[in-house]
Amino acid sequence: MARQRPEPGGEGGDVGCGGELAMRHVSPGAAASSMEARTEGQAGQIGARRKQERPQCGMTRLGGRSSLRCRRTRFRRRKCPMSPCSVRGRSSEKTGSRTSPAPLSSPAPAQPYATACSRSRSAVPPASAARNSSRPTVVLPRRARRLPPPSLAFRRPPPFGQGRGRSGANPPFEEGEGEGAPHALVIPFPAQGHVIPLLELAHTLVDRGFTVTFANSEFNHDRVLAAMSSEKNGMALLDRIRLAAVPDGMAPGEDRNNLVRLTVQMKEHMAPAVEELVLRSRDDARGPITCMVTDYNLGSWALDVARRTGIKSASIWPASAAVLATLLSIPKLVQDDIIDSKDGSALKQETFQLSPDMPMMHTADLAWNCIGNHGCQAALFRNIIDSVRAVDNCDFVLCNSFHDAEDATFARFPKIVPVGPFLTGERNGKAVGHFWPPEDDACISWLDAQPEKSVVYVAFGSFTMFDRLQFQELALGLELSGRPFLWVVRPDIGHGAVHDYPAGFLDRVRNRSMIVAWSPQQRVLAHPAVACFVSHCGWNSTMEGVRNGVPFLAWPYFADQFVNQDYICDVWKVGLRAEADKAGVITKEHIAGRVGELMGDQGMRKRVDTLKKLAQESIKEGGSSHNNFEMFVDSMKA
Numbered sequence: 001m002a003r004q005r006p007e008p009g010g011e012g013g014d015v016g017c018g019g020e021l022a023m024r025h026v027s028p029g030a031a032a033s034s035m036e037a038r039t040e041g042q043a044g045q046i047g048a049r050r051k052q053e054r055p056q057c058g059m060t061r062l063g064g065r066s067s068l069r070c071r072r073t074r075f076r077r078r079k080c081p082m083s084p085c086s087v088r089g090r091s092s093e094k095t096g097s098r099t100s101p102a103p104l105s106s107p108a109p110a111q112p113y114a115t116a117c118s119r120s121r122s123a124v125p126p127a128s129a130a131r132n133s134s135r136p137t138v139v140l141p142r143r144a145r146r147l148p149p150p151s152l153a154f155r156r157p158p159p160f161g162q163g164r165g166r167s168g169a170n171p172p173f174e175e176g177e178g179e180g181a182p183h184a185l186v187i188p189f190p191a192q193g194h195v196i197p198l199l200e201l202a203h204t205l206v207d208r209g210f211t212v213t214f215a216n217s218e219f220n221h222d223r224v225l226a227a228m229s230s231e232k233n234g235m236a237l238l239d240r241i242r243l244a245a246v247p248d249g250m251a252p253g254e255d256r257n258n259l260v261r262l263t264v265q266m267k268e269h270m271a272p273a274v275e276e277l278v279l280r281s282r283d284d285a286r287g288p289i290t291c292m293v294t295d296y297n298l299g300s301w302a303l304d305v306a307r308r309t310g311i312k313s314a315s316i317w318p319a320s321a322a323v324l325a326t327l328l329s330i331p332k333l334v335q336d337d338i339i340d341s342k343d344g345s346a347l348k349q350e351t352f353q354l355s356p357d358m359p360m361m362h363t364a365d366l367a368w369n370c371i372g373n374h375g376c377q378a379a380l381f382r383n384i385i386d387s388v389r390a391v392d393n394c395d396f397v398l399c400n401s402f403h404d405a406e407d408a409t410f411a412r413f414p415k416i417v418p419v420g421p422f423l424t425g426e427r428n429g430k431a432v433g434h435f436w437p438p439e440d441d442a443c444i445s446w447l448d449a450q451p452e453k454s455v456v457y458v459a460f461g462s463f464t465m466f467d468r469l470q471f472q473e474l475a476l477g478l479e480l481s482g483r484p485f486l487w488v489v490r491p492d493i494g495h496g497a498v499h500d501y502p503a504g505f506l507d508r509v510r511n512r513s514m515i516v517a518w519s520p521q522q523r524v525l526a527h528p529a530v531a532c533f534v535s536h537c538g539w540n541s542t543m544e545g546v547r548n549g550v551p552f553l554a555w556p557y558f559a560d561q562f563v564n565q566d567y568i569c570d571v572w573k574v575g576l577r578a579e580a581d582k583a584g585v586i587t588k589e590h591i592a593g594r595v596g597e598l599m600g601d602q603g604m605r606k607r608v609d610t611l612k613k614l615a616q617e618s619i620k621e622g623g624s625s626h627n628n629f630e631m632f633v634d635s636m637k638a
């Protein structure tokens with residue numbers, strides 16, 4: 001019998017994952033046959049590095065303070081992402097610096113660079129407004145009345161006929177709203193890769209007759225509104241979901257990429273504000289909030305609020321089921337001496353399987369080991385364990401994936417219910433939740449002018465950063481490929497505002513390229529001109545590529561993206577790996593070569609088309625994800 005070790009936090013054993021895990025360890029040597037060789041220097045090092053100075057898992061300090069680079073990808077971070085986590089209100093945290101990765105699956109925390117959205121937020125609706133309301137006064141439970149006045153920037157809807165509220169954020173009442181209608185409060189983790197899928201989920205609930213209140217952090221609320229107001233239809237996009245803003249507890253200029261601090265602050269400040277939101281809704285003409293759908297990555301506090309206020313709750317995991325399965329298996333990983341019980345760091349360098357039919361994983365790819373630095377890992381790990389425990393308190397754990405993509409994982413972990421792939425970004429004329437205004441017209445009209453299946457689409461999500469060398473190599477690789485390309489170069493993708501393109505590059509590629517700051521990615525991937533997707537393998541991007549049948553050049557950055565890369569390249573076989581050379585650089589020749597291979601690989605195209613069909617089947621009426629979602633909806637309505 002396996003030796004019992006203390007479980008993390010003391011009671012992490014029952015996580016509702018169903019059944020005993022069949023953990024199978026595979027030696028590093030054996031792993032080579034089932035997993036492609038990893039970049040030199042990765043295998044066998046994390047355990048050893050654990051006790052040494054280790055800026056962050058998978059990253060190495062190559063030079064000065066600003067020279068952190070990933071061993072695998074050669075991306076660079078501005079500085080050790082989570083190092084100041086234990087220092088409250090640290091003044092050296094510059095606004096605008098992109099530092100901390102988000103927890104687990106969804107790496108893109110709020111990007112606090114100076115955008116137009118950093119305007120001051122609207123005030124709490126004055127108490128007098130509530131008093132003067134013609135609605136009957138609802139007496140809140142005693143406990144609620146003792147709550148400190150929340151700094152809740154909840155925008156109440158205007159009365160009928162008075163148009164939109166001050167912020168323009170709230171729609172007028174809609175038919176079907178009011179007493180008796182189910183009313184869901186949806187709360188995303190404050191990051192782009194979470195706001196987009198949860199907003200899509202919110203739209204889907206509205207489609208099913210729910211009233212939806214969508215509670216962003218104040219910071220992201222303002223960014224979403226600012227991005228939308230510069231879009232064509234502007235605020236008209238928000239015709240069906242009411243937006244609320246709750247404080248995340250961080251000071252206006254503080255670094256929201258400091259994830260550990262953000263997580264701690266959210267728990268302290270968001271929890272009472274959300275509770276107040278739920279309680280106040282009992283005095284709302286739209287009807288009280290009846291259920292809560294919260295991002296799993298928020299931790300347990302949101303589900304605790306649901307429990308305290310007596311409403312139903314579901315947790316949504318916006319990444320792969322396989323990664324959630326590793327979280328749910330933490331007690332087993334600890335028991336088998338694979339990870340340390342205190343901070344989750346890998347004790348062994350090896351591949352393993354949670355069950356014989358599940359994908360092979362490497363300890364280096366455990367998501368919590370690919371975020372932040374070692375100093376903060378324990379805090380992050382504790383939060384994860386907390387979330388795992390909370391899962392047993394909610395009615396559903398939904399996942400933005402589909403049965404055929406991860407059938408073995410869903411069979412082994414029946415608590416995880418696939419309801420994806422979400423149609424992220426696909427709602428024409430509806431709020432999608434971008435933090436930056438997408439350059440729709442520029443991208444789509446340029447794509448319209450390109451031949452079918454000719455364009456290389458290059459986008460690395462909302463968080464990835466490049467160092468100068470790798471950025472230039474990518475530029476030259478795209479040039480060398482000889483293909484037309486659409487490249488998303490976020491303003492903060494490198495250091496400083498100016499992107500350091502190779503000399504003459506922009507002139508040489510002018511006639512066959514489009515470079516934008518942010519694209520309407522879903523529309524781009526659905527465009528017939530797009531042939532392949534050079535991607536960082538964020539889960540949303542992965543699902544979007546899959547459901548549009550676009551093969552990948554898989555180039556992960558951090559967190560769950562290495563597991564996603566394994567799915568793309570080894571399990572589904574719908575993409576090729578971007579591999580670094582001995583110096584750790586993904587060279588222009590390699591990039592151009594891989595793009596050429598992808599374009600010419602008919603087998604790959606066939607497989608991605610098959611996967612696309614399966615993805616689309618799953619969300620059609622009668623499909624597995626569709627049925628799961630209906631079951632969830634019925635249960636939330638009951």
Ligand code: UDP
Nearest residue numbers: 108193461462488518519521538539540541
């Ligand atoms: N996205 C977009 N335009 C871009 C780049 C990304 O709309 O130019 C969207 C993309 O469609 C996806 C999200 O941003 O829905 C990024 O999420 P993902 O999980 O792929 O990566 P992350 O940003 O979390 O690293």
